[in-house]
Amino acid sequence: MTTLAISPDFTTPSAALAAAAxxxxxxxxxxVGRRMYASLGRRRETQPGALVRYFRFTLGFWVLAAGLFGVVYACSPGIAAADxxxxGPTGTTGLGVGIAVLLGVVxxxxxLRGAARDGKHVPGLDEIAALLxxxxxxxxxxxxxxVTDALCSELLYRxxxxxxxxxxxxxNLYVAAALALLIxxxxxxxxxxGGIAVFAAFGAVCTALYLSSGSLLLPVLAHAALSLRDLVYVPTVMKGRIA
Structure with a gap:
């Protein structure tokens, strides 16, 4: 059962900014994401600093996105923080599901780290090989x-x-949630x-956590845990990593 009940009242400027976003x-x-990743894949082996530059650009983008989020909120007195x-999370359903998701990720x-250490195939990493x-x-x-992607993408997409x-x-709240999930x-x-399917599945989990808890805290934690797993925790033990 959802505990989320929002009634945001956007001003004209904030509505325009939110529409542009x-x-x-x-x-x-x-x-843009597809083009940037393809470019990174072409440069990854020949340009040692390619991944760091990609990450710096990504961090800069999310900082700007978070700034836009803040401007929308500041420009709309009729939007409450909870909107x-x-x-904070409310109700036991969302909290229980959130804990279960986090335990599953951990x-x-x-x-997966054990499989990577043994040189076995790790599902999902081939699709993001250039980011490892x-x-x-x-x-x-x-x-x-x-961490930044987890926080900022949940603020925007959810x-x-x-x-x-x-x-x-x-x-309707559920229609809005479905549209946001599609995006x-x-x-x-x-x-x-395959990536679209993976994003849809994980996005559905984050959306359910948000709807059931009334808070973005659990989706952010789940998102951060998954991203840290794929980008940091598992690749560290793969052969040829972390010089």
Missing amino acids: ALYLAVGEPL LGLA LGAHR SRTRQERRYAAAVA GLLLAFGVGVLGL YAGAGLYQGR
Whole structure:
């Protein structure tokens, strides 16, 4: 049962900014992300600093995105913090599901790390091979990106898009959530069709956590745990990593 009840009242400027953000996330991000990742894949073996530059750009993008989120909130006195998911979790259902998801990620990370150490195939890593760290500097940037991406993408894809769907488009909460999930799935285009499916599945989990807890805290924690697993924890023990 959902504990999320939002009624955001956007001003005209904040609605325009949120609409621009939604348009970019729906159309621009899948295309830009796919092009950037393809470019990184071509340069990864010949340019030692390619991944660090990619990570720096990603961090800069998320800082700007977080700034836009803050401007939308500041420009709309009729939007409460809870309308954007900026509240503590309520109810036991969401908390229980959140704990189960985090435990699943942690246990899965340990199993995948063991497989990587033994030289076995680790599902999902081939699709993000260009993002896997090989040096300590890359690892530090990977950790920063994992946490920043988790926080900022949940603020935008879950917090802002749901509020925009309800407050500006007048959609039912569940319809707004489904639309936001569809947009989020598109962000996985850089990994191909499989990536879209993975983003859709994980996005559904994060959406369920948000709807059931009324807070973005659990989705952010789950997202950060998964990203740290894939970008930092598992690749560290792979052969040829972390010089």
